[in-house]
Amino acid sequence: MSESLFQRIGGTVAVDAAVDLFYRKVLMDPHVMHFFDSTDMDDQRAKQKSFLTMAFGGPHEYTGQDLRAAHAPLVADGLNDSHFDRVAGHLQATLEELEVDENCIAEVMAIAGGTRDDVLNR
Amino acid sequence: MAAISFAGERHALAAGETVLECLERTDHEIPFSCRNGTCLTCMMRLRTGTLPEASQAGLREGQKQQGYFLPCVCRPNVDLEIEAPADAELFGRAMVSEVTQLTLSVCRLRLRTATPLFYHAGQFINLRRGDGLVRSYSLASVPRFDDALELHVKRLAGGRMSNWICHELAVGEPLDIQGPNGDCYYIGGEPDRPLLLIGNGSGLAPLYGILRDALADGHKGPIHLYHGSRTAMGLYYGDELQALAKANKNFQYVACLSGDEGGAVPGARAGRAETVALAEHRDLSGWRVYLCGYPPMVQTAKKLAFLAGAALQDILTDAFELRDLRRLRRD
Numbered sequence: 001m002s003e004s005l006f007q008r009i010g011g012t013v014a015v016d017a018a019v020d021l022f023y024r025k026v027l028m029d030p031h032v033m034h035f036f037d038s039t040d041m042d043d044q045r046a047k048q049k050s051f052l053t054m055a056f057g058g059p060h061e062y063t064g065q066d067l068r069a070a071h072a073p074l075v076a077d078g079l080n081d082s083h084f085d086r087v088a089g090h091l092q093a094t095l096e097e098l099e100v101d102e103n104c105i106a107e108v109m110a111i112a113g114g115t116r117d118d119v120l121n122r
Numbered sequence: 123m124a125a126i127s128f129a130g131e132r133h134a135l136a137a138g139e140t141v142l143e144c145l146e147r148t149d150h151e152i153p154f155s156c157r158n159g160t161c162l163t164c165m166m167r168l169r170t171g172t173l174p175e176a177s178q179a180g181l182r183e184g185q186k187q188q189g190y191f192l193p194c195v196c197r198p199n200v201d202l203e204i205e206a207p208a209d210a211e212l213f214g215r216a217m218v219s220e221v222t223q224l225t226l227s228v229c230r231l232r233l234r235t236a237t238p239l240f241y242h243a244g245q246f247i248n249l250r251r252g253d254g255l256v257r258s259y260s261l262a263s264v265p266r267f268d269d270a271l272e273l274h275v276k277r278l279a280g281g282r283m284s285n286w287i288c289h290e291l292a293v294g295e296p297l298d299i300q301g302p303n304g305d306c307y308y309i310g311g312e313p314d315r316p317l318l319l320i321g322n323g324s325g326l327a328p329l330y331g332i333l334r335d336a337l338a339d340g341h342k343g344p345i346h347l348y349h350g351s352r353t354a355m356g357l358y359y360g361d362e363l364q365a366l367a368k369a370n371k372n373f374q375y376v377a378c379l380s381g382d383e384g385g386a387v388p389g390a391r392a393g394r395a396e397t398v399a400l401a402e403h404r405d406l407s408g409w410r411v412y413l414c415g416y417p418p419m420v421q422t423a424k425k426l427a428f429l430a431g432a433a434l435q436d437i438l439t440d441a442f443e444l445r446d447l448r449r450l451r452r453d
Binding site for chain 2: 018023024027028041042045
């Protein structure tokens with residue numbers, strides 16, 4: 001049997017390597033940083049970790065409903081496609097910085113892209 | 123909805139309600155202070171049921187195994203049977219051995235316990251006076267050096283506990299203490315890691331303990347301590363810290379003054395401690411950072427330290443709880 005995406009990308013070690021890099025990029029981006037202002041940083045980091053685990057094809061308990069509920073207040077505050085694209089861009093840049101294999105990056109971006117409608121509550 | 127059983131009564135929880143809120147609504151008097159899972163004042167014990175993980179975050183492994191949990195952050199999914207822990211399980215007796223004024227608004231309180239308390243410098247304990255009022259203070263003492271527990275108490279306008287300690291409490295009087303609590307302390311086994319310590323006001327207390335603990339442990343990496351105050355009058359322990367800097371090449375002490383006199387005081391930098399510290403240390407990857415003091419400073423500095431490259435789990439914080447200030451009427 002061929003290895004899963006999560007195994008190929010490096011499992012939880014890869015998630016740990018990516019989470020701070022990714023979170024830093026998001027916090028430093030003037031276009032999206034205000035969505036993260038009022039949140040507890042440790043709590044936020046834990047959520048980023050669950051998100052990356054899911055995007056890396058790992059074991060997770062995310063449902064579309066969870067994503068909708070979690071992002072609904074942000075959508076009310078104006079969260080839209082442009083913000084989603086920025087954050088997705090930061091994810092891609094993080095993976096490139098970590099020199100993740102191109103095919104793996106494409107698979108991760110496809111999984112992340114698949115959450116768009118739930119995140120934006122459409 | 124889940125329900126709780128306590129003291130022979132059963133109460134259904136309202137949507138989103140914590141166990142503490144439910145007990146208050148049903149006229150039970152549970153001691154509490156921070157209401158956000160930090161201070162452990164409201165700690166209770168599980169008899170039967172399954173606790174949500176969040177209600178035990180921050181407790182020691184032993185406490186978790188014995189079923190202790192924090193009702194202020196407990197939103198159970200299943201029915202719980204709970205009890206108030208016997209007082210003697212949580213609180214011990216201490217006696218005041220010294221009260222000394224360090225600045226106009228900060229005093230040093232020293233306490234002796236009948237049996238030695240096992241703690242790390244920088245952790246905090248809860249003090250309880252006779253009428254049940256509870257407040258948290260951080261430990262500036264280091265077990266291997268100091269026989270007494272040392273706390274720095276900032277006198278707050280309208281602060282019931284802090285004013286009582288600074289003005290009325292006398293040597294020889296008893297106090298109840300609970301603890302130690304918290305994870306803001308020196309972690310051994312990494313002697314070369316650079317350490318950045320930032321505190322304002324009586325936030326120096328845990329840092330003074332952590333610093334001396336690190337030096338005594340043979341820490342070899344650089345240690346930088348920034349103590350901030352608005353005025354020079356608000357600084358204390360300057361001589362002690364200078365002496366430690368002289369005796370230890372890897373330690374640097376920087377006083378920071380954010381008020382008008384800023385640059386005019388010899389040896390002190392102008393500006394807020396966190397601003398000065400982060401301007402002088404722009405790359406914090408691999409550092410451990412300790413932030414102690416007023417919550418807005420701690421929050422800002424935490425974000426800046428993270429953006430400067432420190433890993434989030436390497437940023438340890440001890441933010442004041444300004445309960446009395448929040449309660450102050452604004453008229």
